Amino acid sequence: MKEIRIHGRGGQGSVTAAELLAVAAFEDGKYSQAFPSFGVERRGAPVVAFTRIDDKPIRIRSQVYEPDYVVVQDATLIDVIDVAGGIKKDGLIIINTETDTEKLKNISAKVMAVDATKIAMDVIGRPIVNTVLLGAFAGATGEIRLESIKKAVGERFSGKIGEKNVAAVDAAYKAMEAHA
């Protein structure tokens, strides 16, 4: 089983990202489970959402304590939350940030940075990074096929918005693939 924890702020679509990961993993022929950490929803407040992916049906209902992967939608959260908390030894953290700053070096886990905000502004025209980070996740980890992510995103958002989000997924995937 692979466990993923997504950190974001209320309104950034962290829960949607977790759900789309679950849909995409299922598209890949796997079982999946996505759920929020059930906070009181407020725009801007720190939010956590989880996804589990496995080859067999998933029964466990507790939160994720030892993630294989962590996705951080907003680099300012690094100051507030231990984003590496509980991460497995060979785990990977994917962070949306403009540059590899000094701050990232203090994180006690393998970190990959992606400028998801720039990709979102360039491709979607708005700083909505959740779908961008799904592309980055697929590119960096290889856990989910790009096509499955694109299908899940395309089905969730209709029309032009859907097309732009799918294009952003593509761009982020390529950026990370080059990295990895």
Add this chain to the structure above:
Amino acid sequence: MSKLTVVEGSYAVAHAAKVCRPDVIPAYPITPQTHIVEELSQFAANGEIGACEYITVESEFSAISALIGASAAGARTYSATTSQGLALMHEVLFNASGMRLPLVMTVANRAMSAPLSIWNDHQDSIAQRDTGWIQLYAEDPQEAADMTPQVYKICEDSKIMLPAMACFDGFILTHVYEPVVLLEQDLTDEFLPPFAPEHILDPSNPKTFGAFADPSIYSEFRYMQELGMSAALKKIETVADEFNEIYGRYYGGLIDGYYLDDAEIVLVAMGSVIGTIKDVLDELRAEGKKVGLLKIRSFRPFPTDAIRNAVKNAAIIVPLDKSISIGKYEGALCTEIKASLYNTKIDIPVLGYMFGHGGRDIPPERIKKIVSEAEKAIVNGITIESSYADLREELL
């Protein structure tokens, strides 16, 4: 092979309610039940539930009152609620069961205030245990969805005619996205016959429902409700089998077991924690520990005989409760399991734990700790009959 789709638990349940073809849905939104009634209002607005009347009432008290009127008039009804909303319905819950109206309501289990909590435990439905409603508890979204046509079939039986709550854990199951088979309309039509009550409210043939009963006849009405519950004991089992034949899925009838046959330590639980416990038991069994799980599916009627039979060879029984009776310091399962074993030849210690109240997460480690405490109690005996397994002493 049925098709799996990744949907939210609430959607799976709303969809299940839809294919049961309800005639009237009076509902009032409350977290974490809201998504269910939102989905249903959308289905109704789209004309996907036939001539179903969706009533936007102004409170849960109105919702349950409208349910009673509609059901007495012969309509199949559906609603969903939770926590304070269910508590607001309290006095009318008695009217529904006393008038023998087979209402079906999904309860998205949530803690009671105060202190204010929107998160999951079982205090809301457990507090309604004596209202004469059937109560079943589901362990995952698929079971919660599948339970919906099952409870209609159970409670609309002419020998039963009692309202039913299909309970599933708020947030943990209402808000999870996972692969679920959405109930097929054709299979559901085959499984669930139309609602055809013997008595209905009809202006052209007037009747009184829930008439005045003086002391000379009151107890007899309560006894007849008890007979309805007894009939439900059998029906819950047969309906689970019929469901399995048509849809090919089974979750147990009144109870279910996991590694139960040779278990020395028997954990007893309801709801979403069942899944976590099953994962933990796989690990513990691999280590050679004889631990098993008794899943309580039907809390009302309480399956006393089935439980006695299931636990009779255990060395210790460990009920795990998401509710507390304050002043007794134990949860409902603990109290009822102990009561079920008294006056029998079964003399097995019962070690009760409460956990997961107000939405506190239940990690696998908590279950393992409880099992190791139970192992010690087998050897040393029980010193404390019931306690919180996850109390934060440092805050007290």
Add this chain to the structure above:
Amino acid sequence: MSSKLCIGGIVEPGSTVINKTGSWRTFKPIYHHEKCIKCGICELSCPESCIIKTEDGYYEIDYDYCKGCGICSNECPRETIEMVLEEK
């Protein structure tokens, strides 16, 4: 022999007609039509609905059901209704 109970306390209507409550009376209302202005307040105020309008516009009482509560007599603006001790 008592009849069997139906589940849910579901009963046929009409039991009120069988139960003639007139025997409960101590005082019996008697109309003095010469003072009556046919306002109908007595009919409206009767809790048993046992005051009935007659063809000539006056009112009469169904003594099978009148319990002798005296509300009609109290409400009548013209003191048309006299409460008389019932002879039993």
